[in-house]
Amino acid sequence: MQRVLRVLEFEKMKKQLLEHVSSSLGRQKVEELQPSTQLEEVQKWQYETSEGAKILRLKGQAPLGGISDVKAHAKRAQIGGALASHELVEVASTIYGGRRLRKFIITMVEEEEIELPLLYEYANKLEPLTDVEREIKQCIDDNGHVMDSxxxxxxxxxxxxxxxxxxxxxxxxxxxxxxxxxxxxxxxxxxxxxxxxxxxxxxxxxxxxxxxxxxxxxxxxxxxxxxxxxxxxxxxxxxxxxxxxxxxxxxxxxxSTQVAEVAEELLSNLTILAVLDFIFAKARYAKLIKATEPKLNEKGFLYLKRARHPLLDQSEVVPIDVELGDSYRSLIITGPNTGGKTVTLKTVGLLTLMAQSGLHVPVEEESEVAVFKQVFADIGDEQSIEQSLSTFSSHMTNIVDILDKVDFQSLVLFDELGAGTDPTEGAALAISILDDVYNRGACVVATTHYSELKGYAYNREGAINASVEFNVETLRPTYRLLIGVPGRSNAFAISRRLGLDERIIEKAKEQIDSETNQIESMIASLETSQKSAESEWEKAEAIRHEAEHLRKDLENQLEALEKEKERILKEAEEHAEKAVQEAKEEAEVIIEELREMQKEGIAVKEHQIIDAKKHLEKAAPKLTPKQKKIKKEAAKKQNIQLGDEVRVLSFGQKGFIVEKINDKEFQVQMGVMKMKVKKDDLELLDRPKQVETKPLAMVRGNESHVKSELDLRGQRFEDAMLLVEKYIDDALLAGYHQVSIIHGKGSGALRKGVKQLLKKHPHVKSERDGGMNEGGLGNTVVELK
CATH class of the missing domain: 1.10.1420.10 (MutS, DNA mismatch repair protein; Chain A, domain 3)
Incomplete structure (x- = not known):
């Protein structure tokens, strides 16, 4: 495994990662970093990196200053050793740094409501150890000088x-x-x-x-x-x-004794701080190389979209698209030297190792990486000089070792497979090796010079050709990976470009058999067709982007219209509320007049009630046509039934449905008043569990429909007052002489309101607080006239 990490330049990548740690704790975690083969573990590491990246995106940085590796200090204190003043300062500084980081993460989660489940769990496990830090800082200054105090x-x-x-x-x-x-x-x-x-x-x-x-x-x-x-x-x-x-x-x-007493907690903190420093180092590195979190799977499927090798200059590297493990498991890359074949191979291998190490990879969103149990690589310049092996012998030694271990959960990378020996034998060996690896179920990417392997993918199910594009005009590779197109020899085209006599070129072509010429022509045709397809795809993408832009413009316009609509409705509601308030005040005056008349013993006759109703109807605010339309549309959707609690929109008063006159008109009980109200003027507020109750006018003398007590606990003040008024009426109709109103003790506001209402009610003879067995101050006993 170590040889694979070396040839795929994993260690070089780790050196880049080391530049982003904040302490020796994080440095140690980076140095110990190894790819995991467990999907759940890799997934957790990826989530941690994503949470670190989210913090960097939102806050710019995380407070990791002042943290040191004080494990040795804590362990020495544990066994009774005395710490030097500067060591104690490092301990205090690390405790403070950990507490500051803990507060930073917890504040983001609890106060700013940012989802960071993994980092939040780590932060919660950090012990504050405030007392030890305070005692050290009271005795020693930041320079390690023991103070007079x-x-x-x-x-x-x-x-x-x-x-x-x-x-x-x-x-x-x-x-x-x-x-x-x-x-x-x-x-x-x-x-x-x-x-x-x-x-x-x-x-x-x-x-x-x-x-x-x-x-x-x-x-x-x-x-x-x-x-x-x-x-x-x-x-x-x-x-x-x-x-x-x-x-x-x-x-x-x-x-030092104080430190020894919290040594276990301190060591635990250091373990967590090392992980957090490592996570933020991964996040900073991901930001540097413009990396994203890949999807993960255990099915051997690999899809790298616009992948870039992290060790190359990101401003110059040419992104490549690679797909493997679905329609085909063998990718054969052919083409000339210095064309970028080996870079492609290393990009696939290194990005796989990075993903399995919990690092984000330099690819675009929607990329996917498989978690392989084993990654094998046989890549150039690996011959053993010490053992005096030839290039072919060195490669073959590695390949023999790979074939001994490879299985269906492996990724195998071969660079210049079969090179270093007779071309005919080398090509035959390469085909045989590729077949063996494929039959074992492994995914394989191989580069080769041999033209025989160009036809390999055409004759094998599950294999596909690829090549790195070469620009004959500039005599330079473009480094673009062309999937489905084998590499072709550009020797004749390059020679012609450099001025070689056409007669010599034609003579050379005669030396090649017709089958080879047909293959080269076919490859050239494939390249042309692919370029044409890519050009058409780019045009389609441009049209799609334009359509997307237009769609967003339309959405913005629609949103603006919705906001304007909301503003107009809000203004209408404010005008309506003002009118309702005025109507409400006038209604209260009318109701108060009727109550005063009842208190004075003046009988309220039917024609006076009719006059009062007409007065109320005249007090109702006039809605605009638009308001009427909105209210009617809302009312049509309501299924109002007997017993429902409703609001009369024109008065802003709450009441209960006591009778259904017809589909468009209901009789509503509002306190002591009953009114006919149109359905369009009603807003459904609440519905009791037993909705099929009889009208209140029909419950006279039937106590089964009205309890001898009313429980107001949990009700809002305004709703409670309405309920008391309605309950007194129901109790009188049911023939009760004494009832109980349970309002609880609480702050006393509800009790006070109930008392005041009962004192003014014309049908209440007296009221008193409940006795010892009647709920005490939480219950009011009412005697009715």
């Missing part, structure tokens, strides 16, 4: 160190500034030797200062002396620094 003891010790240093420097500077001492000094400076403050004294004045000599210059003319006057101060300073070092070691040991 790390502990009260360290703050005190460092204060002493600064005090001693100040005293020592002050005394030494007074010596260097003294006029009597300056002539004895090599230079009027204070310096440090062996962690102690000293001054440079000339050799001849050594005895004038006493103290300790710590160093001398290369010439011996200058001695670095610690004067006796500051020895004691230097000793105190040294002791303070020793204490400082011990306190720092204690702090680092404590922080």
């Amino acid at each position: 790390a502990s009260p003891e360290l703050r005190t010790i460092r204060s002493q160190v600064r005090s001693y240093e100040s005293s020592v420097r002050s005394k030494l500077e007074s010596i260097t500034r003294s006029s009597s001492s300056q002539k004895m000094l090599s230079d009027a400076i204070v310096t440090i030797r062996n962690d102690r403050f000293v001054i440079p004294v000339k050799q001849e004045y050594r005895s004038s200062f006493g103290g300790i000599v710590h160093d001398q210059s290369a010439s011996g003319a200058t001695l670095f002396i610690e004067p006796q006057a500051i020895v004691q101060l230097n000793n105190q300073l040294r002791e303070a620094k020793v204490k400082e070092k011990k306190e720092i070691e204690r702090i680092l040991a404590h922080l």
Whole structure:
């Protein structure tokens, strides 16, 4: 397998991929990358890359900074080792980087509602470890310096160190500034030797200062002396620094213990971060080479649409279309050298390996790649110099090895099959090898020079010829792959183009048998026919694109018309709502007047109700012809039945159907009022489960149709008030003297509204809260007149 990865330049591709990792964690994942042979695993890897690409497309980048491979730090802390300050900083930085990436992904999914199921699962598994990070950052700055605030003891010790240093420097500077001492000094400076403050004294004045000599210059003319006057101060300073070092070691040991306590979680985080870094590296690489996610299958079917070799200059590479494994399993590519046959072979092989490694491949959408159990390749320049094998022997050694292992789940790539030996024998061997591989069910792509193999695909079911186009005019290959057309010799055409005498060319043609000439003519005809077909296809595509453009223009125009229609309807609705509101207010005045009359004991006669109805009808807003048409069209589609809850459009009031007068008119109960309303003026809101109920006017004295309690829980306030009014009327008709209205406790708004309505209702004698066994404050008991 490693040899196949090498000859198909998989390792070179991985070097390109390495340029896109953000940390050593991702680098290690890339270095370990190997193609998988399991469809489900490959599919998951592809989905991961697609999710990474989606984030890059939407956000431009992912926050992966600050993450380091701190596995060694975590494991050393686990076994009781103390970490250095810079190692602890790396741990804190990695924890922070992981938490930031976690928040970034979770925010995209939960708040921005972007679908990233796989990355979301990884992000959720990252442990925040905030406490450890905070404690490290409170003690150590970004440069790895343990700060004074790390502990009260360290703050005190460092204060002493600064005090001693100040005293020592002050005394030494007074010596260097003294006029009597300056002539004895090599230079009027204070310096440090062996962690102690000293001054440079000339050799001849050594005895004038006493103290300790710590160093001398290369010439011996200058001695670095610690004067006796500051020895004691230097000793105190040294002791303070020793204490400082011990306190720092204690702090680092404590922080290392904190890291050890979360080492397992930290190691788990590192595993996940490595995967995430690797995923985003794949996504960035896909963006660079303009790659897409291919469809996958286990059926050996391969369809590469406008495929490009990723290691070639993407601005110059010529895309190719390759299909294999459906109508034919053997693709035989013939043609001259330097025409691009080997590049085609490597493109098929490398893109297959990339897809099976979870990488997007440089192809257009709708391309499909098979997940093969084995990929074999015998491609040029593989002869073993060390073993002194010939080109033919080297290739044949590889082919023997391939034939020992190949099966129906294999992809086999042969470059210049049968080359390096006698053409007749080589062609015969090539045909035999291709037959054997085909009979085992494998997919095979082979390149060859032999003209005998041009006829191979014509005589074998499941095989097809292909060639790389050559431009005789420019004497250069175009690198376009022509499926179904074998390569033909261009020797005569090239020779003629280069000026070879026509007499010589004709003489050479006589040396070739008539059958070969017929084959060459046939190939030339096929090329012409294919070019003509491609030209017609391009014209058809241009027409299709133009039709698509026109269709989009029409869709845009239709969308604009729909928006304009919506705007006009919205304006009409706003005008109607305003009119309805005015009508509603006038209706409420009329209803209130009737209630006041009932409270005062004034009997409301039939003719007064008729007058009130006429008043209500006059208050109804006048709809425009367009509004009437819209309302009528909507009303026609409604199947209104007895008991339905409806809205009377002209008043904006809700009510219930109590009687069907005819197909176009219904009687509607709106609170205490009953009105005849046309079907066109009704909007169906809700329908009870038992829709075939009798009209309310027919339930007098029959308690089976009206319960002794009304449950309002879960109702909207406005709907609840309508239900209470209707229920009181129904209860009176049913002959009840006492009923219960269950409204629940909740916020109290519904209870308050019920109480207010009952106090104003002319048929309510009294109301009270329910007792201990009656639901308490969640129930109101009503006594009816």
